[in-house]
Amino acid sequence: MALSDNDIAPYAEEMERLKENSLYSAQAYFEAAKFSEAASRLFVFLPALVSAVAGAIIATGGAKVWGVASAVSGAVAATASYLGSDRKSASYRASARRYTGLRHKLAFEIRILAHKETISDVEEVTRALAAEYQGCVAADDPVPNFLYEKARKRINSNIV
Template sequence: MPGASVEAELVKELDRLYEDCSYSSQTYFEAAKSAEFWGRTLVFGPAAAAALASLLVALGLSKQWGAVGAISAAIAATASFLGSDRRATALRDTARRFTTLRHLIRLERTLAISKTSEELQSSVRALLDQYSSIAAANELASNRFFRKAQDRIRAGVLDYESDGR
């Protein structure tokens, strides 16, 4: 029956899209964690160096430490002003959008048995459009974060306890 094979192919497409969203969301979460770490480090490291250099000058050591403190403070202030956490926030928002889409795909996959071929095709197209929209609006994350995501997914980070029942 041709209709059944079309529906089976559409369900396979939902499965592929679900997997794409799983990997994409986890990759962006990994990238967000790294960006947050480095963003904080760019503010805290120079701020700590500025405080230490100022303390050394106050304790009577060389006044050259004052220059180190001033430069370090300028770096920390610049990083803070430029919003070193903006990148992490943007990456996290992208990951959340992929996660939301993943949940919608899971629901559509569950509801697929009660839909006609045309309804299912329409749903798959709409979900693909949403996926493309999210992907097109964001820069690609590094392969390093994809590999981390891949390891976490293989370790079961996205598995639900209720699926094992």
């Protein structure tokens, strides 16, 4: 026997809430991945550019102080390159994918809730998906607030 809409309503509402939270979290983490990638590239590129310009100034007879700028900029670029510019970005992207996967699971489970055998089955699925969401939240590095705001604007204007 299929469960009634009244029986599953509180569980469906909770799953819808988790699905919406997953949507916003996924988009925020995708925004963070893009931002982190761009910032990391700048941390490698700009010091390397300063080093190259300072080296060219010295080579054409400029002041020796440019040698210090060249050396420091080169060291910063080398350090940024060594530390890896994609680590944080990859972590954010993996988080976004986890939230996206969870959102798809939630959408599927919401569609089949009424076909579960018992209300206990519905509750079990709801609790498992809520625990999965909480696991994602607990494991992920936080995203800066301005990126959540950017994600919210994209979602609300149907750009995603």
